[in-house]
Amino acid sequence: MADPLRTQASGGVPLLETAGLTAFYGDAQALFGIDVVLGEGERVAVIGANGAGKSSFMKAVCGLVRVPAAQVRLRGEPIGGLPPGAIVRRGIAMVPEGRRLFPSLSVEENLRMGACANRVGPWHLERLYALFPVLKEKRRQPGTALSGGQQQMVAIGRALMSNPAVLLCDELSLGLAPVVIKEIYDALPAICAEGMAVVLVEQDVALAQRVADRLYCFQEGRVTLSGPAQALDRAQISQAYFGV
Numbered sequence: 152m153a154d155p156l157r158t159q160a161s162g163g164v165p166l167l168e169t170a171g172l173t174a175f176y177g178d179a180q181a182l183f184g185i186d187v188v189l190g191e192g193e194r195v196a197v198i199g200a201n202g203a204g205k206s207s208f209m210k211a212v213c214g215l216v217r218v219p220a221a222q223v224r225l226r227g228e229p230i231g232g233l234p235p236g237a238i239v240r241r242g243i244a245m246v247p248e249g250r251r252l253f254p255s256l257s258v259e260e261n262l263r264m265g266a267c268a269n270r271v272g273p274w275h276l277e278r279l280y281a282l283f284p285v286l287k288e289k290r291r292q293p294g295t296a297l298s299g300g301q302q303q304m305v306a307i308g309r310a311l312m313s314n315p316a317v318l319l320c321d322e323l324s325l326g327l328a329p330v331v332i333k334e335i336y337d338a339l340p341a342i343c344a345e346g347m348a349v350v351l352v353e354q355d356v357a358l359a360q361r362v363a364d365r366l367y368c369f370q371e372g373r374v375t376l377s378g379p380a381q382a383l384d385r386a387q388i389s390q391a392y393f394g395v
């Protein structure tokens with residue numbers, strides 16, 4: 152049967168693919184051959200326990216952890232191991248775990264930093280302010296003076312300002328109140344409206360199932376389960392998540 156992820160993108164090539172992705176910190180291996188495929192406009196969630204390798208995967212894709220070139224491909228082109236700036240210019244932007252705003256810059260300056268990639272697309276300051284109006288109100292304040300949820304909006308906005316084809320979001324909900332998490336995730340359809348694809352690392356499995364088209368479960372640096380988000384049941388996920 153035809154694989155929709157390979158046929159929907161041009162020439163049968165997926166938008167983003169990792170093939171046997173391995174990653175190391177010195178001698179310590181964190182990823183042991185991760186195969187992930189992302190189609191145009193798809194939303195994929197990566198779940199797994201602490202230390203499963205989710206953040207290492209995201210860092211490997213965006214160039215923060217060096218990996219062999221052919222292990223990460225964007226529209227078929229090997230991009231593994233390129234410097235992070237080069238990967239952003241090719242269309243992959245990251246919302247990092249813990250937001251990592253520039254503390255000495257205002258909200259607006261943080262947002263403008265994302266535009267350094269010089270990519271053309273639908274995202275610009277005014278559109279971001281329409282999406283998250285509170286950021287316009289607070290645009291002259293230091294980014295780090297904002298609440299956690301507002302800082303997350305800045306981190307998302309900064310990534311969107313590079314007009315990516317793929318947005319990587321590492322634990323958007325970390326440390327946020329449920330009402331704020333809902334506000335952030337409610338913005339996702341508007342963020343994806345032009346067909347941008349998203350990879351989300353999410354600790355809340357039920358939330359991941361609600362927002363993603365497909366899930367990958369990692370355990371100890373390997374994919375233990377993948378499939379359509381709604382089709383995977385709790386028992387399968389628990390087995391893949393905890394290995395019990």
Ligand SMILES: Nc1ncnc2c1ncn2[C@@H]1O[C@H](COP(=O)(O)OP(=O)(O)OP(=O)(O)O)[C@@H](O)[C@H]1O
Nearest residue numbers: 176179180181199200201202203204205206207208
């Ligand atoms: N900078 C680092 N140096 C050495 N080892 C690291 C480093 N970062 C992560 N690791 C190790 O790599 C493995 C995967 O960690 P990673 O942070 O990718 O997992 P994770 O699934 O994102 O976990 P969490 O949910 O806690 O963020 C773990 O064994 C971790 O200890």
